[in-house]
Amino acid sequence: MAKTKKPKNMQAGMMDQLRRxxxxxxxxxxxxxxxxxxxSAGGGAVRVVMTGTQVCQSVTIDHQxxxxxxxxxxxxxxxxxxNQAIHDSQSLAAKKLDPMSGGLxxxxxx
Numbered sequence: 001m002a003k004t005k006k007p008k009n010m011q012a013g014m015m016d017q018l019r020r021x022x023x024x025x026x027x028x029x030x031x032x033x034x035x036x037x038x039x040s041a042g043g044g045a046v047r048v049v050m051t052g053t054q055v056c057q058s059v060t061i062d063h064q065x066x067x068x069x070x071x072x073x074x075x076x077x078x079x080x081x082x083n084q085a086i087h088d089s090q091s092l093a094a095k096k097l098d099p100m101s102g103g104l105x106x107x108x109x110x
Contacts, residue, residue: 021100028096029053037092039084042077050085052092 032052040047045062059081065074 024100025097028100032093032096035092037085037088039081039088041080041084046074046077046081048078048081048085050089052089052096054086054089054093056082056085 033055035052036049036057037052038047038049042062042065045065047058047060048056049058050056059078061074061078065077
């Protein structure tokens with residue numbers, strides 16, 4: 001079965017569009033390294049700051065949680081805050097990157 005050839009100018013246009021999309025994705029990924037989300041649990045007693053690339057930058061724990069002497073509760077609050085920060089970070093990345101993937105279907109790749 002013979003392959004249908006696309007005109008060279010059409011192929012060049014597609015390659016140029018793919019190159020621009022790749023540049024935009026690289027730029028967005030770089031921006032995500034510097035954008036942050038903050039999540040908290042226990043009414044703000046535990047706070048986690050995470051980048052858009054899911055790198056934890058800080059964890060802040062209210063000193064009262066240590067004085068209360070309930071390590072299980074502290075662990076639960078920490079887990080909740082970290083999981084929420086991961087979710088929020090992934091949502092931030094999807095919001096920034098998903099619009100770029102729409103061009104793939106226009107190229108017959110999505």
